[in-house]
Every structure is written in structure tokens, then in C-alpha cells.
Amino acid sequence: KRAGTGTAQGGNPRDQRAQELTLLLAKLDEHAKQIAEERGRVAAELAKVLGKVNLQLNVGVEGGPDKSAAQKKAELAALKEARGKCAAMCVEDIEKVAKMWTSSVSCVALGDGCCVFLSDNALPSWSDKFPSTCPQLHEQLVSRPEDAPRPVYLAIGSEDRFYVRFADGKQEWIGSEECTEDIKRKPVSRVTFGRDWDDYFILYKDGSCKFAGVPPKLAAKLQALSPKSPPIANVTLGPEGEWFVGFTDGTWEMGGCSDALGDKVGATIKTGAQIRLIIFGPNDAWIIRYNKPSAPAPKTPKGTPLA
16 A cells, blocks of 8 residues: 555656657657757758749840750640640620630630630630629639749639639639539639539549530430540530530530521631630620631642652
């Protein structure tokens, strides 16, 4: 009994030492956390400095950029070709929107009387009505710090729906409960919204897709795809039942479109242009992304020897 009383009063030396070591370990863990955070901050600042230095060196080096820069330039050219470098459009405030267009536009979204462009290595641009028509999405774009990752993809739908993804993978959106569940399912490549609140299509980065409430002809087309079919490159839905689906082999189909858009598509095809994407907006607004036909190779006159 005395031994038991002594243990209660003085404590077991081994238990005391264990408690001391536990407290010390907790302090070391906290210190390590602070060091890791500081290291991350310094590494990020160093990366920015080195990025600026490398950029200056590449500009000043005689003989042009190095191979990696040339490779990036070639990849960007191929990306522009795949997206469609030219645009035909029927939008509100068309003169201003047309001036905003360049082949560097990476993403286009149309809202009620407004449009938004995302571009390669440039800040987003939009028409005058965008802040008032899409206040939640506008807030997402303007409230971020200057050094925060830029938006790389966005979509606008009716009933205040939107989706935006940033370069660091962060996503923000407003959509139905089912759409929200499907966005969270796995990494997203494309989102587009249809006529009603529950209508949407999601293309994932692994090539699979989820959709609800899409027009029957598009649904049948998607359901008929097989593993041998070319992968989907783009799908867009419109507020009046319009739809477009494009594949990586350059083929595409559309439906539910107005006669005016159909006529413009037909006229564009007749020029030999290659249509890459059609974006739809309210009040029969649309933008067609396409590439001009390649210039034919000059014919060799008969009797002229080839070099």
C-alpha cells in the first residue's frame, strides 16, 4: 500500500520522461511545420525570380530561344489549330467583341448579352454587361490576388449557373445537386449547361463523360459511342436546345440550331474552312471557331523540270 501511495505522489520516472519527450516531440513537429512553410515560401519566390531571369536570358540570347522554347511554341501552334484560330459570331456589342478576338483565345463563354474570353498568357477579357449579368462568376475572376493562378476554363449557363477552373486545379461553380456530385466525381475537362436547371454535360480528363437532360439526338449519339470511336474533344449545349459535339479526328455534328446559324455554318463549310467548335448563348447568340482552308500547293507547269 505504501508503494502504491508513493507512486501516486511522486510518479513513475519512466512515465515522466515519456511525457517530457512527448511534449518535446510536439514542439519539434510544430517547429518543423514552420520551417516547411517558410521553405515553401522561399522556394515559390525563388521560382518566380528564376522564371523572370530565364525569360530575360531567352530574349537576349543570340540565335533565338532554346529547343524547349521552340518546342513549346510548336505545341502552342498545334493547340491553336485544334481550337480554331478564327471566329464568326453573332453576339451583342459585336464590334467590341470582334476586337477582343485573337487566335490566342483559349476559352469562350456566352451569357445573356455578354461574353468572356480566356487567352493564353493574358488576363480574362469580357464585354460590358458581364459584371451585371454574371455577378457571381465576375466576382470569382476579379477577387483573386494578382499572383493567384489564372482561370483556364469557364462556362456560363442560364439561372446563374457557371463553372470556372483555375490553373492550380481549384474549381468553383453553381449548378444542380446532381451536377455538383458529378463535378466532384473526378478531374473535369469541360462543362456545359443546357436549357433547364438540371441539364448539363461534363467531359472528364480521362475521356469519359456524364450528362443529364441533353437533347435526345445528342444523347443517342453519345450512347452509341464505342471504344473504337474517336474521343470527344468538345460538347456545347445552348439555352434553346442547341448542341454541338466535336471529336479529336476533326469530325463533328450539331443540332437544334436556328436557320441563321445553320446558314452561316453551311457558308463557312463551302469556303473549305474547318469548323472546330460552336458556342451558344441566349437570344440566338453564337460564336463559330474555325480554321481557314490551307493554301493549295502551287502547281508545277507542264514541261517544267522539278528541282
